[in-house]
Each structure stands twice: as C-alpha cells, then as structure tokens.
Amino acid sequence: MKKLAKPIKAKAVSILQNELIETSYLENGDKLPLVIKPTVNDIDIADWAEDNRDFLEKNLLRNGGILLRDFNITTPSEFEHFSLVICSELFNENGEHPRNSVSGNVYTPVFYPSDRKLLWHNENSFNHRWPKKILFGCRQPAQQGGETPIVDSRQVFQRLNPKIREQFIEKKVMYVRNYGNGLGLNWETVFQTQNKSAVEAICQKNSVNFVWKLDGSLRTFSVRPAVVKHPQTGEICWFNQAQHWHPACLDEQTRESFLASFSPEDLPRNCYYGDGTIIEDSIMSEICEIYQDLEVTFTWQQGDILLLDNLLTAHARNPFVGERKLLVAMGEMTSFADINN
Numbered sequence: 001m002k003k004l005a006k007p008i009k010a011k012a013v014s015i016l017q018n019e020l021i022e023t024s025y026l027e028n029g030d031k032l033p034l035v036i037k038p039t040v041n042d043i044d045i046a047d048w049a050e051d052n053r054d055f056l057e058k059n060l061l062r063n064g065g066i067l068l069r070d071f072n073i074t075t076p077s078e079f080e081h082f083s084l085v086i087c088s089e090l091f092n093e094n095g096e097h098p099r100n101s102v103s104g105n106v107y108t109p110v111f112y113p114s115d116r117k118l119l120w121h122n123e124n125s126f127n128h129r130w131p132k133k134i135l136f137g138c139r140q141p142a143q144q145g146g147e148t149p150i151v152d153s154r155q156v157f158q159r160l161n162p163k164i165r166e167q168f169i170e171k172k173v174m175y176v177r178n179y180g181n182g183l184g185l186n187w188e189t190v191f192q193t194q195n196k197s198a199v200e201a202i203c204q205k206n207s208v209n210f211v212w213k214l215d216g217s218l219r220t221f222s223v224r225p226a227v228v229k230h231p232q233t234g235e236i237c238w239f240n241q242a243q244h245w246h247p248a249c250l251d252e253q254t255r256e257s258f259l260a261s262f263s264p265e266d267l268p269r270n271c272y273y274g275d276g277t278i279i280e281d282s283i284m285s286e287i288c289e290i291y292q293d294l295e296v297t298f299t300w301q302q303g304d305i306l307l308l309d310n311l312l313t314a315h316a317r318n319p320f321v322g323e324r325k326l327l328v329a330m331g332e333m334t335s336f337a338d339i340n341n
Contacts, residue, residue: 020048023059030296032152032313033065033306045071045305046078049085056086056307060133061233064152064312072303076103079137079305079327086307087133087331107328109136109317114324116251118317120151120291121241123310123330126175126224128206128337131330134308134315141300143322148306149295151314156238157227159290164283168226172274173240175224176265180217183268187218219265223274224336230311231339237311243288245271248281291316300326 020043024035038045045068049056060066073079080103083090090105102108112118124130136148157165179187191199196212203210209221226240243249247258247270258267273279295316308315310330 026296026298028296031063032150032296033067033298033308034059034063035067035069037068037070043071045073046082046085049082053085060307060309061230061312064154064309065150066307067298068305068307069301070303071305073137073305074139074303076106076327079135080104080106080329082305083135083329083331086135087131087329089331089333091131091330091333102327105329109326109328112317114146114321115319116254117319119243119249119288120149120295120314120316121244122153122237122239122314125239125310126173126222126241126245128208128222128224129333129335131310132332132334133330134310135327135329135331136304136306136308136315137327137329138300138302138304138325139327140323140325141302142320142324144320145318146320146322146324147297147299147318148326149297149316149318150306150308151291151294151296151316153237153239153312153314154235155294156287156290156314157236159294160238161286164286165227167273168240171277172223173226173242173279174272174274174276175220175222175241175245176267176270176272177220178217178262178266178268179219180215228311228336228339230309231334233312235312238314239311242271242279243284243291245269246279246281246284248284249288 019039021036022039024037025031026033026035056066073082080090083106092105110118122130123134179185179190187199188194191202193199199218200210202208203220207222211219211221213219224240226238226242228237228239229235230237247255247264247267250258262268264270271279291314297318
C-alpha cells in the first residue's frame with residue numbers, strides 16, 4: 001500500500017559552532033535526508049559549502065542525502081555554481097535521456113508523463129559510467145504532487161530475500177534496448193552521431209554489445225552488476241534499474257499496449273538476468289514493494305536543493321498537476337571498473 005507523504009516539520013538536531021546553519025530530520029524520524037537550514041539571513045550557500053566540504057561529505061555518506069532548505073537558490077547559474085562546489089566537474093553529455101540543457105551543465109529532469117510515477121532508480125546504473133552524486137534544485141513546485149521520493153539503497157539490499165539477492169549478485173542484470181522503433185529516442189539522438197562506426201566504437205568502449213537490425217535500427221545488450229560495494233563506506237547497495245526496464249513494472253495500460261505491439265526481444269526496453277534468462281514478474285513485484293515501503297517523500301519548496309549520493313540513495317518522481325520546474329546536475333563520474341579495483 002502506498003505510504004502517504006507526511007508534512008515536513010523539521011525538528012532541530014544540532015547547531016554548528018559557527019551558528020550559521022542548523023541540521024534536522026523530517027518529522028517521521030527518517031535519517032534520510034538530513035535537512036540543513038540557515039539560522040541567519042543572506043548566507044552564500046556556495047561559499048558556506050566551500051568552507052564545509054568535509055562536513056557535507058561526512059553527512060552525505062552517513063545519511064545518503066541532504067536537503068538544503070531556505071537558501072533560496074532558484075536560478076540555473078546559482079544552482080550550477082553550488083553544484084560545482086560539491087562536484088569539481090559536472091556531467092555534460094546529454095544524449096542518453098530526453099532532457100534539455102538549461103544552462104551550462106544544468107539540465108531539466110527526464111521528460112516523463114506527468115500522470116505517471118517514474119519509478120525508483122540509481123541514476124545511469126545501467127551504463128558503464130554513472131555519477132556518484134546527483135543534485136536537484138526546485139525553481140517551482142508543482143501545483144499538486146511532483147515529489148521526488150528517495151530510498152536508501154542499503155536498506156533495499158537488506159530487506160530483500162537472501163535468495164533473490166544471491167541470484168542477482170551471481171547473474172547480474174542484462175539490459176536490452178531497441179532504438180528507432182517509434183518509441184523513445186533513436187540511436188542517432190542518444191549517441192549524437194549518424195555514423196554507425198562511431199556508434200560501434202562508443203559501444204565497445206562502454207562494454208555494450210550491439211546488433212544492427214535489418215531496418216537499420218539498433219539493439220544493444222549490456223550486463224551490469226545489480227549490487228555494489230560503496231567505495232568509501234564499504235556498505236553493500238542495491239544498485240540497478242531493473243524496475244525501470246522490466247515489463248512487469250510498467251503500468252497495466254502501457255504494458256498491455258507494448259506487449260500487443262512488440263515481441264519481448266523488440267520492446268523498447270527490457271531486462272533479464274545476466275545469463276539471458278527471464279526475471280520473474282513475482283520477483284520484480286517483491287522488489288517494487290520494498291522500494292515503496294522504504295520511500296521517503298517530502299513536499300518541494302521553491303529554492304530547495306536535494307543532494308544525493310547516487311549509490312546510497314535511489315530516487316523517483318511522483319505524478320503531478322501544474323507546471324513543475326526542477327534543475328538537475330550530476331558529477332563525479334565513475335564506473336563499475338573504478339569501484340571494483
């Protein structure tokens with residue numbers, strides 16, 4: 001059963017010695033996210049963050065996410081400046097998802113129908129490379145809904161049936177994608193080229209297998225871990241996007257439409273165990289139930305910034321009504337090879 005979002009009434013936990021900020025948690029007692037608010041007016045949040053990098057990093061690793069509230073960061077340039085303090089280099093490629101660049105390395109969220117929930121995921125965990133940190137800034141909350149639920153990836157792993165965990169650890173996840181079938185982005189957009197040889201080189205560099213179909217469209221296969229050990233904390237995290245790719249996790253109307261239009265191998269997206277065998281619908285249902293039970297939801301306020309450790313914390317997006325304007329930045333790009341060394 002879906003948990004209802006509770007109103008935020010943050011309870012102060014401590015005030016730093018410099019008395020510029022206070023830290024708190026949401027009313028429901030979850031340690032995710034840590035809430036940071038100013039205790040005085042006109043704090044330059046970027047300057048403060050520069051001087052308190054260790055404090056932010058320590059608490060991000062402990063809690064998995066930090067919500068900075070009442071600092072009133074609402075413009076793309078302010079948001080990018082703050083993001084560059086948190087991440088010395090920001091992700092600046094924009095082919096993978098249907099989103100727009102707002103300013104420099106700041107993007108809109110992924111375009112997704114406003115009447116549907118975008119399920120929980122760790123950003124780009126189906127790719128060879130992904131960001132260790134992701135930031136969201138709220139320029140304008142939706143009239144209704146549009147929250148960004150967050151889930152502790154460590155707790156997801158701990159809650160899962162050990163047999164399910166072991167199966168995914170052993171087999172991993174195979175992500176299968178079909179480009180150019182009339183749904184989603186075509187390969188020219190995603191790879192930002194019309195040169196098939198260039199696409200093949202990119203696939204090989206990123207450990208992606210590929211097949212050119214007779215109609216000129218592209219199918220890719222990639223096997224990625226489902227579980228990772230955090231390189232700094234050593235904690236085990238459930239880190240994948242199976243629920244984003246598996247047909248069982250689609251809403252009923254979309255799923256029926258897709259399965260009536262495509263064979264399983266030609267679905268825009270699908271996923272299997274890493275050995276190519278089918279991931280059971282019942283297992284995906286169990287995984288989604290755990291995410292739903294663990295999710296923490298808060299109401300966006302204009303000027304909010306949400307900073308997440310992408311390994312420790314998954315995020316989602318609730319349906320919404322009215323215009324919703326969020327900013328997104330990602331940084332500290334790394335890969336499975338980097339953290340497994």
